Amino acid sequence: MKKLLKYVIVDIVQNKIVLIYTLLLLIISMSVFNLENNTAKGLLSLLNIILIIVPLICIIFSTIYIYNSSEFIELLVSQPLKRRTIWLSIFSGLASSLSFAFFIGAGIPILLYHADATGFMMIAMGLFLTIVFVSIAMLAAGLTRDKAKGIGLSILLWLYFSLIFDALVLFFLFQFQDYPLERAMVVCSFLNPIDLGRIQILLQMDISALMGYTGAVFRDFFGNSTGITLSFIGLLTWIIFPLIISLKKFKAKDL
Amino acid sequence: MCIFLCSVHGKTEAGTIHVGKNKTYTSVQKGIDAALTGDTVLVYPGNYKEHDITISKRIYVKGIQYPVIDGEKKSGIFTIHADGAVLDGFKIINGGRSETSDLAGVLIVDSYDVKVINNKLDDTNFGIYSQHSKNCLIKNNQLKSYGTNEVQSGNGIHGWRSDSLLIIGNDIAGHRDGLYFEFVTNSLVWRNKSHDNIRYGIHFMFSHHDTYISNIFENNESGVAVMFTHHIQVYNNFFIDNWGGAAYGILLKEITDGEISGNYFSHNTTAIQMEGCNRNNIFKNSFSNNGWAIKISASSLNNIITENNFLGNTFDVGTSGSLVENTFNGNYWDKYEGYDLNRDNIGDVPYHPVSMYSMIIESNPAALMLFRSLIVSLLDKSEKILPGITPENLKDEKPFMRPLKL
Numbered sequence: 001m002k003k004l005l006k007y008v009i010v011d012i013v014q015n016k017i018v019l020i021y022t023l024l025l026l027i028i029s030m031s032v033f034n035l036e037n038n039t040a041k042g043l044l045s046l047l048n049i050i051l052i053i054v055p056l057i058c059i060i061f062s063t064i065y066i067y068n069s070s071e072f073i074e075l076l077v078s079q080p081l082k083r084r085t086i087w088l089s090i091f092s093g094l095a096s097s098l099s100f101a102f103f104i105g106a107g108i109p110i111l112l113y114h115a116d117a118t119g120f121m122m123i124a125m126g127l128f129l130t131i132v133f134v135s136i137a138m139l140a141a142g143l144t145r146d147k148a149k150g151i152g153l154s155i156l157l158w159l160y161f162s163l164i165f166d167a168l169v170l171f172f173l174f175q176f177q178d179y180p181l182e183r184a185m186v187v188c189s190f191l192n193p194i195d196l197g198r199i200q201i202l203l204q205m206d207i208s209a210l211m212g213y214t215g216a217v218f219r220d221f222f223g224n225s226t227g228i229t230l231s232f233i234g235l236l237t238w239i240i241f242p243l244i245i246s247l248k249k250f251k252a253k254d255l
Numbered sequence: 256m257c258i259f260l261c262s263v264h265g266k267t268e269a270g271t272i273h274v275g276k277n278k279t280y281t282s283v284q285k286g287i288d289a290a291l292t293g294d295t296v297l298v299y300p301g302n303y304k305e306h307d308i309t310i311s312k313r314i315y316v317k318g319i320q321y322p323v324i325d326g327e328k329k330s331g332i333f334t335i336h337a338d339g340a341v342l343d344g345f346k347i348i349n350g351g352r353s354e355t356s357d358l359a360g361v362l363i364v365d366s367y368d369v370k371v372i373n374n375k376l377d378d379t380n381f382g383i384y385s386q387h388s389k390n391c392l393i394k395n396n397q398l399k400s401y402g403t404n405e406v407q408s409g410n411g412i413h414g415w416r417s418d419s420l421l422i423i424g425n426d427i428a429g430h431r432d433g434l435y436f437e438f439v440t441n442s443l444v445w446r447n448k449s450h451d452n453i454r455y456g457i458h459f460m461f462s463h464h465d466t467y468i469s470n471i472f473e474n475n476e477s478g479v480a481v482m483f484t485h486h487i488q489v490y491n492n493f494f495i496d497n498w499g500g501a502a503y504g505i506l507l508k509e510i511t512d513g514e515i516s517g518n519y520f521s522h523n524t525t526a527i528q529m530e531g532c533n534r535n536n537i538f539k540n541s542f543s544n545n546g547w548a549i550k551i552s553a554s555s556l557n558n559i560i561t562e563n564n565f566l567g568n569t570f571d572v573g574t575s576g577s578l579v580e581n582t583f584n585g586n587y588w589d590k591y592e593g594y595d596l597n598r599d600n601i602g603d604v605p606y607h608p609v610s611m612y613s614m615i616i617e618s619n620p621a622a623l624m625l626f627r628s629l630i631v632s633l634l635d636k637s638e639k640i641l642p643g644i645t646p647e648n649l650k651d652e653k654p655f656m657r658p659l660k661l
Contacts, residue, residue, distance in 0.1 A: 040544070040567055041589070044627075052629055166630040173622050181621040189624060202626060213500060214623040 001085050004076070008093030011072075012065070018101050021057055025049075025105025033113040040205075043114050043122070046106065047201060050126045051194055054102060055133040056158050062094050062137030063154040067147045074255050087138070087250045091243060095134045102130050118204040125197035128235045132193045133158070135242045142246035142253070165192045182217040193238040196231050275299030283308055283316075283324065290314045298322045298345070306330040306351065310340045318344035321375060326350045331358040332379065338367040342374065350379030357409060359384035360398075363391055371396065381409035382430060385439075390419045400429040402453045411449065414439035414462075422447060432458040433475065440464055448473070455480050456497075467492055472504075478523060480506040484513075491517040494526065503528045504545065510535060517661065520545055526568075529555045538562045539661050547573045547613070551581060561585045564658050565608070572608040572649065573617060579649040583608060587655040595656045606654040609645045611638035 012018055028049060033042040066073075069090070076086045106126055110119045140154040169188055173181060189195045203222055221227045272294055273279055274286035283303050286296045287310055295315045299322065306326040310316060310333065323346045326332045330351040333342060347360045360379030363369050369391040376382050382398040385391055393412060402408025411427035413435045414420055420442040427433040433449030436442070436459035448471040449456040456472030456479045459465070466488040472479050478497030481487070487510060494504035504523035507513070513535040520526035526545040527537070531554045538559070542548035543566040551558070553576030563586045565571050571588055593602040612631050615622050625631050638645060 038567060047627065048629075048632070162629050163633075166625050166628045170622065170625060170630060173619055173625075177619050185621050185624040195624070195628070198628060199624065214620045216500060218623070 001089050004081070004085065004089040005093055005096075008090055009097055011069070012093060012097045015065075017061060018097050021061070021098075022101040022105045025102065026109065029106045029109035033109055039113050043110075043118060043205070046110070046122065047198075047205075050106065050122060050129065050201075051198055052162055054106075054126055055129055055162060055194060058098050058130050058133035059137045059140070059154045059158050060151065061098070062134045063141045063151050065094060066090065066138065066141040067150060070255075077255055083251050084247060087247050091134065091138055094137075095131045098130050098134060099127050102126050118201065121201050121204045125201055128232075128239075129193060129197050132235060132238045135239045135246075136161075138246040139242040139249075142249040161192055161194050166195070182214050185214070186218065186221050190231075190234045193235055196234055196238075200228065200231055269293040269295065271295045271297060273297050273299065276301050287314065287316065306332050308333050310335045310337055310342070312337050313339040315341045316343065316345075317341075318346070318374075320344075321346040323348060326360075326379070328352070331360070331362055333361045335361065335363045335366060335369050335371075337369075339369070340366070341370040341372070343370070344373045346375045346377065347379060348377040350376075350381075352380040352407065352409070357381050357384060357413070359409070359413070362386070363388045366391070370394070375399075379409075381413050382411040382427065384413045384415070385417045385420060386415050388417045388420075390421075391417070392421045392423070393425065394421070394423040396425045398425065398427045398430065402429055402431055405431055405454050408453060410435035410458075411452070414442070418442070421445075428452065432456075433472070435459065436462040436465070438462065442466070443468070444470060446470065450474050452476065456494075457481065459484060463487075466490070471495070472497070475502075477501055478503040478505065480508070481510060482508040484509075485511040487513040489513065489515045489518060492519070494518065494520045495522060497523045499524060506530075507532045507535070515540065519543075520548070525550050525573075529558065531555060533557055535559070536561075539659070540564075541566070541661050542571075543567050546570065550574070551579075552576075553578050556580045558582070562659055563587070564661060565589060566658065570610060570613040573613045574609055574646060574649060575617065577646045579646045581649075583649060583651045585653045585655065586651055587658045588651065589658075591651075591654045591656075593654065600656050602654040602656055605650040605652050607639060607642065607645060607647075607650045609649050610635050611644055614644050 029046055032045045033039055036042040073086060107123045110123055136157055137154050140157060141150050144150050189199050199222055222231060272286050272290050274283055274296060278299060280286035280289060283298055283305055290296050292312045295317060298318045300320045302323045302325060304325045304327055306329050321344060324332055326349045328349050328351050332347050332350055335342060342361060350360050351358045359381035360376040361371050361383045363385045365387045367389050369388060371383055372394045374396045376398045378400055383393055398411045400408060408431045410432045411430040411434060412422055412425060416438040418440050420439060422444045424446045427449045428451045430452050432455045433452045434457040439462045442465045444467045446469050450473040452475045454477050456475040458480050460482045462484050464486045469491045471493040474496045479494060497504055502524050504520045504526035506528045509531045511533045515537045516539050518540045520542045522544050524546045526542050526548050528550045530552045533556045535558045538561050541564045545568045547570045548565050548568040550573040558581040560583050565586060565588045567589060588606050588608060591602055591606045593604040595602050612635055
């Protein structure tokens with residue numbers, strides 16, 4: 001597995017896209033912190049990047065990478081290797097290289113300019129979202145053989161998690177305006193990894209605005225160590241669950 | 256000349272009475288009783304277990320190195336009922352508490368020109384209480400209490416039907432309300448620090464023509480609330496760290512013809528909340544890192560909000576209705592995204608400080624969950640271009656491009 005992992009990582013690095021991604025993140029985060037005169041505002045701009053750009057790049061790059069290395073995968077399957085090992089090494093290779101890219105590109109500027117609880121939470125959530133969306137990409141790529149279909153599916157999934165889900169929640173909120181929905185919202189947030197990450201970062205950042213009743217419910221749940229642990233477990237589930245399904249698909253797949 | 260000489264002569268003749276362990280008088284009350292009008296009562300260091308000490312003539316009562324007056328939680332400690340009396344330099348501790356009357360560390364009743372200066376009050380129910388008094392000076396006192404609930408604790412400096420009070424340089428903590436005025440008029444509150452109180456930093460009603468300058472209101476449970484008053488002047492005060500669902504930097508309720516200028520609002524849930532306030536001038540204030548900078552109800556009319564800096568607030572302005580009869584022109588908003596073609600430091604397109612999302616949260620608080628998500632920013636952006644929900648006439652026609660120097 002180790003050897004395989006090394007091959008995958010070397011392949012991804014040679015690909016250069018990850019390098020460009022790292023550089024892009026680095027340029028954006030440095031300029032965001034240097035252009036704004038207060039670093040809090042820079043952090044806010046960075047929040048949008050973490051919640052939108054990072055999942056997008058991760059899911060699309062991973063999907064395309066898997067499709068492009070289908071010949072390599074076929075070659076590996078013909079070797080005395082377990083399919084499980086192959087699939088997990090590809091996943092680990094993608095996840096580790098993209099996480100590393102995120103850490104260099106966004107993590108280091110955050111540590112330089114804003115090394116407090118908010119900054120740490122942002123880095124943690126960025127890393128989690130990276131791995132979650134690699135895992136979701138594995139699922140999207142595992143579901144169908146058709147490259148165009150697979151990439152389309154992954155874009156749709158990204159759109160769903162970053163936009164459509166929230167729109168549905170907003171719709172739901174207005175339909176059931178007369179009911180106390182605070183607790184339902186807490187449950188809802190677990191259904192979307194981006195929301196989960198966003199709420200954790202917000203709790204560190206916008207405390208004063210979050211102090212109303214809803215804010216109090218959110219803080220009660222997410223603000224303490226149990227809540228943070230629970231949301232970390234939630235994010236881990238979002239990593240493991242798609243991965244297991246895709247693994248099952250891959251094992252049964254006729255290549 | 257003769258009168259002048261006589262008065263000087265009279266002054267020098269005024270006696271000094273010494274109170275202390277080995278002095279003529281061993282109790283403060285006895286020393287005061289023995290004094291004549293115009294005398295000085297000097298109290299030497301020591302621990303005096305006394306309460307209900309009454310000063311009923313024009314004398315100067317001075318403590319040397321803070322003699323401790325211990326009320327043993329029995330009753331009020333000093334009562335001043337004399338024009339021109341001075342109480343200076345005592346440490347007043349363990350005042351009593353009563354359900355039926357407001358027991359205070361220092362109670363000033365029906366008097367003119369009383370001075371209460373340089374005292375330290377510790378664990379008194381009410382601190383300094385002025386009733387029906389005029390032209391009194393309350394200066395450089397430290398008031399500390401350990402209230403746990405609003406019902407059982409008293410206020411730091413409490414004014415009732417008084418006039419022309421000067422309240423300067425006091426430090427008040429742990430009371431119900433740091434400063435509390437009801438029917439206190441024409442007074443000056445200057446350089447006080449009211450912090451960590453269990454309700455409001457300052458709370459007043461029906462206290463017209465008062466001026467508040469350079470005070471610090473910090474970390475009070477519910478911030479500051481002022482009501483039913485006209486012609487107040489609030490200059491250069493600090494409202495900091497008042498966090499909570501019902502906490503305000505300053506809550507203005509039915510305040511009219513006021514001037515609020517040069518104040519610094521930072522880290523409050525709501526910096527200014529206005530309900531039924533008319534004709535107030537809010538200018539040259541700095542609002543930074545608040546949840547809401549200004550929440551203004553539709554019942555507020557003709558307020559002018561100008562030349563303020565709005566920096567890093569989650570929401571700049573919140574409002575309850577669509578009708579807005581207030582002016583918001585000429586402020587600096589850090590969220591302004593317009594341009595300035597002629598480079599006169601005034602933006603060429605108006606700024607709408609009410610975001611759509613703040614309206615949504617107002618009507619549907621659970622929507623807070625979606626705060627700062629992509630869908631919400633998209634909705635906000637489209638609302639900025641084509642206002643539908645947000646009040647269209649709540650806008651800044653001449654927003655500044657750069658922060659004002661305040």
